[in-house]
Amino acid sequence: EAQVTQNPRYLITVTGKKLTVTCSQNMNHEYMSWYRQDPGLGLRQIYYSMNVEVTDKGDVPEGYKVSRKEKRNFPLILESPSPNQTSLYFCASSLPTGGRYSYNEQFFGPGTRLTVL
Amino acid sequence: GQNIDQPTEMTATEGAIVQINCTYQTSGFNGLFWYQQHAGEAPTFLSYNVLDGLEEKGRFSSFLSRSKGYSYLLLKELQMKDSASYLCAVSPGGSYIPTFGRGTSLIVHP
Secondary structure (H helix, E strand, C coil): CCCEEEECCEEEECCCCCEEEEEEECCCCCEEEEEEEECCCEEEEEEEEEECCEEEECCCCCCCEECCCCCCECCEEECCCCHHHCEEEEEEEECECCCCCCCECCEECCCEEEEEC | CCEEECCCEEEEECCCCEEEEEEEECCCCCCEEEEEECCCCCCEEEEEECCCEEEEECCEEEEEECCCCEEEEEECCCCHHHCEEEEEEECCCCCCCCEECCCEEEEEEC
16 A cells, blocks of 8 residues: 555653654655644645755754655654654655646655654 | 745535635745645645646636636535645745645534
């Protein structure tokens, strides 16, 4: 089954304790992204990657790191989490459809609800 | 930068028609998306518009006017299961990665 998986789905942690949220897709997609979703603010992009070893900052990258060592995986790293990083996180992957009006349909993972105390 | 506006919340009656508007200002334009997101779930793709006009897909249609920076999502024959957030997203010029608006929460009541 084509899917994007994230782990863990739920996490409660404390300030300053490094954590990694994994994201994996089995669709051979080139593009992968991380978003956070907060009430009233919608989905905001943290980082994105257009291919292996190619990553770039989104709108809210502060306090986060990513890596793209292989095509299927795009982990999100919080080196020193703080309470303002409490949020719902989504990973997404996509592949340009090709053709004259190519576009990327984003396939989202199930989300990771993170609470930082 | 990107600026995408859509109403925060709308209510409608089962069986009715509802139109959710989205206006945008972006540096370049590479297409507009609509996604549906049920509470506690991931967003799912509904539609993509890059040319002006109406795209119809079953009970859902999406319209785009590039000159006005305007789109709407039209939902016909509303069902209770259509209660969800509807996210407008725009891909700016030179990018395949969309920027999302804050979403419109649609409540369908009997």
